[in-house]
Amino acid sequence: AQSVAQPEDQVNVAEGNPLTVKCTYSVSGNPYLFWYVQYPNRGLQFLLKYITGDNLVKGSYGFEAEFNKSQTSFHLKKPSALVSDSALYFCAVSPSHTGGFKTIFGAGTRLFVKA
Amino acid sequence: EADIYQTPRYLVIGTGKKITLECSQTMGHDKMYWYQQDPGMELHLIHYSYGVNSTEKGDLSSESTVSRIRTEHFPLTLESARPSHTSQYLCASSEYAGFIQFFGPGTRLTVL
Numbered sequence: 001a002q003s004v005a006q007p008e009d010q011v012n013v014a015e016g017n018p019l020t021v022k023c024t025y026s027v028s029g030n031p032y033l034f035w036y037v038q039y040p041n042r043g044l045q046f047l048l049k050y051i052t053g054d055n056l057v058k059g060s061y062g063f064e065a066e067f068n069k070s071q072t073s074f075h076l077k078k079p080s081a082l083v084s085d086s087a088l089y090f091c092a093v094s095p096s097h098t099g100g101f102k103t104i105f106g107a108g109t110r111l112f113v114k115a
Numbered sequence: 116e117a118d119i120y121q122t123p124r125y126l127v128i129g130t131g132k133k134i135t136l137e138c139s140q141t142m143g144h145d146k147m148y149w150y151q152q153d154p155g156m157e158l159h160l161i162h163y164s165y166g167v168n169s170t171e172k173g174d175l176s177s178e179s180t181v182s183r184i185r186t187e188h189f190p191l192t193l194e195s196a197r198p199s200h201t202s203q204y205l206c207a208s209s210e211y212a213g214f215i216q217f218f219g220p221g222t223r224l225t226v227l
Contacts, residue, residue, distance in 0.1 A: 004157070009155070032214050034214070034215070036218075041124075041220065041221075042220055042221075043119070043121075043205055043207075043218030043219045043220045043221055044158075044205070044207075044216075044218040045218070046215050046216070046217070049214070049215060090157075090158070094214050101146070101148075101160070101163050101171075101173075102160075102174075103160070103214070103216070104157075105150075105157045105158040106157055107155060107156055107157045108155065108156075108157070
């Protein structure tokens with residue numbers, strides 16, 4: 001079965017430190033990969049995507065993600081965390097032939113940035 | 116401003132009531148989606164639509180129904196609500212050829 005795993009329920013970092021939120025997937029073919037962020041009482045917001053090309057993709061708010069095909073991972077990173085980055089982060093994977101209707105979301109990782 | 120709206124934001128109702136969750140988008144997107152999201156859990160697709168007069172069931176079995184009479188409007192209806200329907204419901208849309216989804220703020224439903 002196809003799946004997306006976010007192994008950490010919560011990640012705690014100090015403001016100014018680098019952060020990593022992990023995501024691995026088990027989806028056949030060459031899927032499209034996404035990160036979304038959800039702030040309290042809000043819907044999910046798109047952060048960045050990987051379709052093809054450079055393994056390091058840059059997105060909104062200074063976030064970037066690194067695609068590793070051999071490890072089927074797509075970890076979210078930021079060089080210097082801000083308190084305002086505290087939110088719930090979802091990794092999502094979409095098989096390229098499904099037109100986006102079969103996007104699989106991870107369970108989410110709560111990021112807590114301490115001042 | 117182009118956006119996606121959901122009403123109500125919060126709803127508490129009794130068992131057996133009929134309810135409709137509203138979703139509207141002003142982005143002109145063809146594709147729309149309904150997801151169910153429980154706390155700490157992944158999103159589950161319950162309905163989707165390619166465009167007007169197109170509706171399909173998603174991966175998660177749901178007793179709800181949807182309609183798509185206008186491009187911008189994609190309401191979800193529960194004919195008889197039960198406590199097992201208690202959850203957060205998220206509506207989303209995307210361009211026809213696009214994979215990036217734009218989400219509404221969600222409706223948190225509680226059925227007593």
